[in-house]
Amino acid sequence: MNNFFAPFNENSNLVYTLIQRENGEKAFQEKIEKCVEKIKRNENECRIDYLTIMLVGKSGVGKSTLINEILKIKKAKEGTGQFVTVKYQEYGSESIPFLRLVDTRGIELNINYGPYQVQSDAENFIRNQKATNDPNKFVQCIWYCLTGDRFEDSEIKLLNSLRETYGESRIPIILIYTQASDRKIISDMKRYIQRKNINVNFIEVLARRKELVNGGYLEPFGLGKLINKTLNKCKNAFQGEMFSL
Numbered sequence: 001m002n003n004f005f006a007p008f009n010e011n012s013n014l015v016y017t018l019i020q021r022e023n024g025e026k027a028f029q030e031k032i033e034k035c036v037e038k039i040k041r042n043e044n045e046c047r048i049d050y051l052t053i054m055l056v057g058k059s060g061v062g063k064s065t066l067i068n069e070i071l072k073i074k075k076a077k078e079g080t081g082q083f084v085t086v087k088y089q090e091y092g093s094e095s096i097p098f099l100r101l102v103d104t105r106g107i108e109l110n111i112n113y114g115p116y117q118v119q120s121d122a123e124n125f126i127r128n129q130k131a132t133n134d135p136n137k138f139v140q141c142i143w144y145c146l147t148g149d150r151f152e153d154s155e156i157k158l159l160n161s162l163r164e165t166y167g168e169s170r171i172p173i174i175l176i177y178t179q180a181s182d183r184k185i186i187s188d189m190k191r192y193i194q195r196k197n198i199n200v201n202f203i204e205v206l207a208r209r210k211e212l213v214n215g216g217y218l219e220p221f222g223l224g225k226l227i228n229k230t231l232n233k234c235k236n237a238f239q240g241e242m243f244s245l
Helices: 024-041 063-071 115-131 153-170 183-195 223-233
Strands: 003-005 018-020 051-057 088-091 099-104 139-146 173-177 201-204
Touching (some): 051 063, 051 115, 051 223, 063 099, 063 139, 063 223, 099 115, 115 153, 139 153, 173 183, 183 201
Parallel strands (some): 051 099, 051 139, 139 173, 173 201
Antiparallel strands (some): 003 018
């Protein structure tokens, strides 16, 4: 791994004095290319051509940014706390042909588009995709995105309800902490999740390079780990142990 030194200010929550990176963009692309080659070699054994993944979370948590950076596109509209996606938008890319990411409208607690509406819409979408009888369109995984220092009780209820409805064996759910640049807040969030007995896979991601308030930059990390975890969780949708990045 490469070492990246960032200035330390004891009055700042940005407490990185030494940041371990994932060897950056080149390593991530190499992992993706390796996975694509495995798919090509085993295409006759594949049950599906690509995974359909649904993203859920409040407006402004970075769902669209995550989509743009993983797929290397600039199609998903990005916002800062306001909803920019109406119902569903599906995105794919030739750079990662085995993924289809479905962006959903963000939870808006202040305009009556809350968790219950999100769950109802998500269930309808999953049901309609299933009704096509095309395995490529079945939702194989849910990415639940959050960020900041608050995880509302209503959000927790939504997450638990999705887990109870679909379960790990049907549609695995991965909890993604986006914009992961503050170690203290992330540690506090992890402890809070443990206290609430939320038993899901938790992955920290910084999809885009971030400038630190006291100088220096925090390079993107976590994308390769997220893809790897997703493929391992959904490997039965393809075939056997094909994917290990």
